[in-house]
Amino acid sequence: KADQVLTGEEIQDLDKDYVMHSWSKQGNKALAIEKADGIYFWDYQGKRYTDMSSLLVCTNLGHNNKxxxxxxxxxxxxxxxxxxxxxxxxxxxxxxxxxxxxxxxxxxxxxxxxxxxxxxxxxxxxxxxxxxxxxxxxxxxxxxxxxxxxxxxxxxxxxxxxxxxxxxxxxxxxxxxxxxxxxxxxxxxxxxxxxxxxxxxxxxxxxxxxxxxxxxxxxxxxxxxxxxxxxxxxxxxxxxxxxxxxxxxxxxxxxxxxxxxxxxxxxxxxxxxxxxxxxxxxxxxxxxxxxxxxxxxxxxxxxxxxxxxxxxxxxxxxxxxxxxxxxxxxHQILDHVNEVGQYLGEFLEGMKEKHPCVGDVRYIGLFSALELVKDKATREPLVPYGTPNNIMSTIMGKLKEKGFSTFGRENNINICPPLIITKEQLLETLPILDEVLTWVDQTYLF
Ligand code: PLP
Structure with a gap:
């Protein structure tokens, strides 16, 4: 019934059976999201995710902006x-x-x-x-x-x-x-x-x-x-x-x-x-x-x-x-982006130095990506272009498991948080990326 309140599980089941999802084979269970605020959103189990991609790089001013x-x-x-x-x-x-x-x-x-x-x-x-x-x-x-x-x-x-x-x-x-x-x-x-x-x-x-x-x-x-x-x-x-x-x-x-x-x-x-x-x-x-x-x-x-x-x-x-x-x-968002973007840039440079899997980092303001490689010297991509594989989706899944939500294409991880993110929120969230990159080094590079 239209006025029935559904549980997270019921929403997932309905979605799985009736909704067509973009760019994917159908019939997978999608995570059901209950609410969103600022740079965060929550699932029906109350788990919090930090939106490190502004969804599809669109929620620039965060969620629930009054x-x-x-x-x-x-x-x-x-x-x-x-x-x-x-x-x-x-x-x-x-x-x-x-x-x-x-x-x-x-x-x-x-x-x-x-x-x-x-x-x-x-x-x-x-x-x-x-x-x-x-x-x-x-x-x-x-x-x-x-x-x-x-x-x-x-x-x-x-x-x-x-x-x-x-x-x-x-x-x-x-x-x-x-x-x-x-x-x-x-x-x-x-x-x-x-x-x-x-x-x-x-x-x-x-x-x-x-x-x-x-x-x-x-x-x-x-x-x-x-x-x-x-x-x-x-x-x-x-x-x-x-x-x-x-x-x-x-x-x-x-x-x-x-x-x-x-x-x-x-x-x-x-x-x-x-x-x-x-x-x-x-x-x-x-x-x-x-x-x-x-x-x-x-x-x-x-x-x-x-x-x-x-x-x-x-x-x-x-x-x-x-x-x-x-x-x-x-709210002087441009000044804020230029200021906070510096910390993001410094962090990404640190990731490139530290992790063998990070070949290149590119950033401007709060628009950034890390390019993953198999071999830093040859710049061989972690996954070859246009080839179906589950390596990048596994990496994105690992990040999400730890409450870090983002996306990427090919061998890139995009980091594009809402422009209202504070320096403190950024520094609190980015260590998750560091942790997962260590896991990538250990799992996919040999
Ligand atoms: N152009 C660029 C640069 C994009 O990134 C996108 C979507 O991600 C589009 C166009 C398409 O926009 P929409 O999905 O709103 O049609």
Whole structure:
């Protein structure tokens, strides 16, 4: 019955029998979660987990944030939803706030329900504005699960959407220096190498056929790959040179995660389109969107924007967005991230020194990953790319057993806690990671 209160066990059983879970074979028992607060959540046995990944890198302001919750309550009492054709206070306010955050040369926002739809619509806009069709994106990327976004994604989650593929999606290599066979003298040399490769590819693909280069400003799910100095500026220049639009996917890296509101702002560039989701509402209500530059916006003053969604600019979601964005500023979250992020960075460097299984650590703000290897000297990954195995899920399970919840792909463990985490909470939780890495050294390295 709908009003029956279920036990944790009953919830798990119902879920197991009726719910389809993402990216997995069906029929497994999922952990039932009863409540969440701050950086923690609890199961029905009362066991506490520290959320060291902000769930899927979205609960940037933690769980149960009263300011966001109150804004949702106030809005739902007034008007839960109004159709996209109408103007509403939360939608109008949030659009202006986002345009202001993006920089001087942005004009408007198209709202979606999440990150995949944001990229899907950015791709459509780029094709409409340029009249060209090819989209260049990178192998180590994830842009969402819908057809276009999945075909733009590089990681193996794209394969099911690639058969048959949507057309016009071309991949290039990431500046993944740690795994490059060439040993660069410095970042500048690496940047020049990758930009040269990209320019060659643009020429071979035909600049007159390429609508956009779509890239995560900092690769997230595929191992927090931070571009070398000059790389994003170089991509921007190539886009300008060849009449290609630049789309920065800020779905994961945006909203304070890296110590700036948007990650591309570390390099002083201005993409033509910015896609966002996750941290805009911290997941309290689902929301995403595309922030467009003056140039793109101008095009759609004379041409019809062929994009639309029943829930574009959902009233309740935008109210949650206004409260979240306010919170980032009123509580100086960026300063806090930059301060606490230093401790995280120092800790991760310590892990690299101490553990033979930690090949590389990459971090910026509270966005970080540890890359696990079999052999530090050869950099052989602990698990080969794209190969089914249960090693990483066992490691994640070990962490969870000890109350440390996070995720990772391939041979990476992502550490991306809520941005409100204190130094004390961080220092209290990270020793669990140290313990589990010792277990990894002893179990998988020989
Ligand atoms: N882009 C990036 C960089 C992401 O990390 C994700 C999701 O993790 C997406 C897009 C897709 O967002 P959504 O799951 O909201 O569709």
């Amino acid at each position: 300011e966001i919750i109150n804004a949702i309550h106030e809005q739902v009492d007034k008007m839960a939803f109004m159709a996209p054709a109408y103007a509403t206070e939360p939608k109008a306010k949030l659009a202006k706030m986002l345009v202001d955050i993006a920089g001087d040369n942005y004009s408007r926002v198209f709202f979606t329900n999440g990150g995949a739809e944001a990229n899907e619509n950015a791709i459509k806009m780029a094709r409409m504005v340029t009249g060209k069709s090819k989209i260049l994106s990178r192998y180590r990327s994830y842009h969402g699960a819908s057809l276009g976004a999945a075909n733009a994604s590089g990681d193996p989650r794209r394969f099911a959407a690639e058969s048959p593929a949507a057309s016009g999606f071309i991949k290039f290599f990431d500046p993944y220096i740690y795994h490059e066979k060439i040993k660069f003298a410095d970042e500048e040399e690496a940047t020049n190498y990758y930009l040269h490769q990209l320019e060659e590819q643009i020429i071979y693909e035909g600049p007159n056929a390429i609508a956009a280069i779509l890239l995560e400003s900092i690769t997230g799910a595929n191992g927090v790959i931070i571009p070398p100095e000059g790389y994003l500026q170089g991509v921007r220049k190539l886009c300008d040179k060849y009449g290609i639009l630049m789309i920065c996917d800020e779905v994961m890296a945006g909203f304070g995660r890296t110590g700036k509101m948007f990650a591309f702002q570390h390099w002083g560039i201005e993409p033509d389109l910015i896609t966002f989701a996750k941290g805009v509402t911290c997941g309290y209500v689902q929301l995403g969107g595309v922030i467009v530059s003056d140039k793109v916006s101008k095009y759609f003053e004379d041409n019809v924007l062929q994009c639309g969604l029943t829930y574009s600019g959902h009233t309740l979601a935008c109210a949650a967005g206004v409260a979240s964005v306010n919170y980032y500023f009123e």
